[in-house]
Amino acid sequence: QIQRMAGVHPQTYGERIFTGFIGLILGLQIVLTVGCILFVKFSSGLKKIPLVLFRIAKGLCIFSYIAFIISFSSFDYLPWIVTGLLSSVVSLGMLYISRNKFSLKKTWRYREDFGADDESEVVEYLEPPNSSKKDMIIRSIKVILWVLMVLLLAWGSSGFCFTFHPYSVSYTITRAFEYDKCESIHEPCHVYVTVGEDLSNEMIVHFHSGKKYETPVVYFDTISHNNTHDYRNISVAYSNHIKEISWYTTRYVYYAYLTGLKSDTTYYFVAGDSTQSVYSERKMIKTGPTGNKFSYITGGDMGAEKDILSPLTKAASDQEPLFASIGGDIAYANGIPGCYRRWDWWLDLWENEMVTPLGYSIPILTSIGNHEAGGERKKASQMLFYPNYFVYENLGESKDPRELPTYHKHYVGSNTLFLSLDSEIIATAGGEQKEWLRDTLSENDRHFKLAMYHIGIYPSRRNPLDEPHITLRNEWVPIFDEFSMSAIFENHDHLFKKTYPMINSEINQNGTVYYGDGSFGVGPHQASDYDYLEKAISKSFFFNIEVDGDSMKVNAMDSEGIFDTSEVN
Numbered sequence: 001q002i003q004r005m006a007g008v009h010p011q012t013y014g015e016r017i018f019t020g021f022i023g024l025i026l027g028l029q030i031v032l033t034v035g036c037i038l039f040v041k042f043s044s045g046l047k048k049i050p051l052v053l054f055r056i057a058k059g060l061c062i063f064s065y066i067a068f069i070i071s072f073s074s075f076d077y078l079p080w081i082v083t084g085l086l087s088s089v090v091s092l093g094m095l096y097i098s099r100n101k102f103s104l105k106k107t108w109r110y111r112e113d114f115g116a117d118d119e120s121e122v123v124e125y126l127e128p129p130n131s132s133k134k135d136m137i138i139r140s141i142k143v144i145l146w147v148l149m150v151l152l153l154a155w156g157s158s159g160f161c162f163t164f165h166p167y168s169v170s171y172t173i174t175r176a177f178e179y180d181k182c183e184s185i186h187e188p189c190h191v192y193v194t195v196g197e198d199l200s201n202e203m204i205v206h207f208h209s210g211k212k213y214e215t216p217v218v219y220f221d222t223i224s225h226n227n228t229h230d231y232r233n234i235s236v237a238y239s240n241h242i243k244e245i246s247w248y249t250t251r252y253v254y255y256a257y258l259t260g261l262k263s264d265t266t267y268y269f270v271a272g273d274s275t276q277s278v279y280s281e282r283k284m285i286k287t288g289p290t291g292n293k294f295s296y297i298t299g300g301d302m303g304a305e306k307d308i309l310s311p312l313t314k315a316a317s318d319q320e321p322l323f324a325s326i327g328g329d330i331a332y333a334n335g336i337p338g339c340y341r342r343w344d345w346w347l348d349l350w351e352n353e354m355v356t357p358l359g360y361s362i363p364i365l366t367s368i369g370n371h372e373a374g375g376e377r378k379k380a381s382q383m384l385f386y387p388n389y390f391v392y393e394n395l396g397e398s399k400d401p402r403e404l405p406t407y408h409k410h411y412v413g414s415n416t417l418f419l420s421l422d423s424e425i426i427a428t429a430g431g432e433q434k435e436w437l438r439d440t441l442s443e444n445d446r447h448f449k450l451a452m453y454h455i456g457i458y459p460s461r462r463n464p465l466d467e468p469h470i471t472l473r474n475e476w477v478p479i480f481d482e483f484s485m486s487a488i489f490e491n492h493d494h495l496f497k498k499t500y501p502m503i504n505s506e507i508n509q510n511g512t513v514y515y516g517d518g519s520f521g522v523g524p525h526q527a528s529d530y531d532y533l534e535k536a537i538s539k540s541f542f543f544n545i546e547v548d549g550d551s552m553k554v555n556a557m558d559s560e561g562i563f564d565t566s567e568v569n
Helices: 002-006 013-042 051-074 080-101 133-156 306-317 337-353 431-442 469-482
Strands: 103-110 120-127 161-163 168-170 190-195 202-209 216-221 233-236 238-242 251-259 266-273 283-286 293-299 324-326 364-366 408-412 416-420 448-455 487-491 496-499 513-516 533-537 542-548 551-558 561-568
Touching: 013 051, 013 161, 051 080, 051 133, 080 133, 161 337, 168 337, 190 283, 190 337, 190 364, 202 216, 202 266, 216 251, 233 251, 251 266, 293 306, 306 337, 306 542, 306 551, 364 416, 416 431, 431 469, 448 469, 496 561, 513 561, 533 561
Parallel strands: 293 324, 324 364, 416 448, 448 487, 487 513
Antiparallel strands: 103 120, 161 168, 190 202, 202 251, 216 233, 216 266, 238 251, 266 283, 293 542, 408 416, 496 513, 496 533, 542 551, 551 561
């Protein structure tokens, strides 16, 4: 709240959880401190303090300090071994002070104090200690065991991950017992394709491994081969080592830029390391047409709720789309390094389920969402996965994927321009992105001009008078209106929406329809009642876009089929 009042960019979701946890522990320490003060105040008349009360207070204090320090390891702010040692020093110091101030002594107390006869009992009290050499040896052993236990706790609690849709929490210790395909096999553990600038002749093959490949390559051809040496084309891949995932886990992502492809043509490819002769299974893709007949699917806010997601991905792949555009909030990993397994889950699902009935792997085109960056208005340096996992241009050997802009253009056929924009997640709506948007539209005379981004200009559920909706409207709507955008696809609000045709934020039959609002896998919400909404339905769905010459049809679909259709002029 202080950050918001000061106008500082809000924290990432992981940082919010971290500060909330720190606040909780500090609150616990305040309560314990007040409790100890009150305890001492009201027990000052007692000569001796019962042992059980002291043990409870001491245990709570030690726990709170350990939790406070280990939280720095959990969120990767300090290495786990440093936080473990700090925790050991603090907790052992507290134990040393307490043991030298008080020790256990058995005394006899007579029942006659309570009105009884000669019966007696042993009562435990805390009194000054008398240490022996044996006691010191036992304490030394306990210190060693304590340090080892705290180090294990610090290691196990490192690499914190908190994801949405569905909610899940994991640590290093919980993931240690899970199968990690990327660390276990020599072949690429993920292989998928993103679209290039021109879908008719460019594709970018991405493949992951937990191993460093000496010669990462992609072999490709218009004919399928059993032997890699029979492929007539080879693309040497650029290697990107992602070191920040975990101290014990590493990830290499390789990018092979396929260019000079023939339009409307099937290509077969394998990816891997030619030095070690380890390759992926053969996959099949199809380039875009030079003509004006194709279809693609679009949606956003996917997540990992398999019972909702899988029927939709099955219905989407059954449409035989040329590609799929995903408008952000893809895996809901929240930009947290420890959540790399959520991305692995999502990539596995895409590779296995987003395959058409004819066997084509469906290329991906994405826009960044708040759950990729861990919030809105973030820095590119804060992102680990999204820019490294989705590259849309030739990197060469000199570029870091995080240096690339988070907005890009693509050409489909001879009459369609597709823009993927950044809705105030990393790049601002104004400035360089706004200039790029105007320049790109002014130099293109394509019949269909489409745009996709995450946070909506005309939200279906959230307040349109909040930020960043106001900024997006002020910066982009005049440009969209000037160049008569054919259709806009928004996301973020988790339900189906279709606005009336809009010009300058007013209903106008000559305007642009804004479709949305991203529920391609997550559970839907209820819409608000806004005048600009022609239709809004609480439903998980995706759009199937059909282009045929100078006509375009926008079909809203769920697992049962089409439930809304629009013609785009």
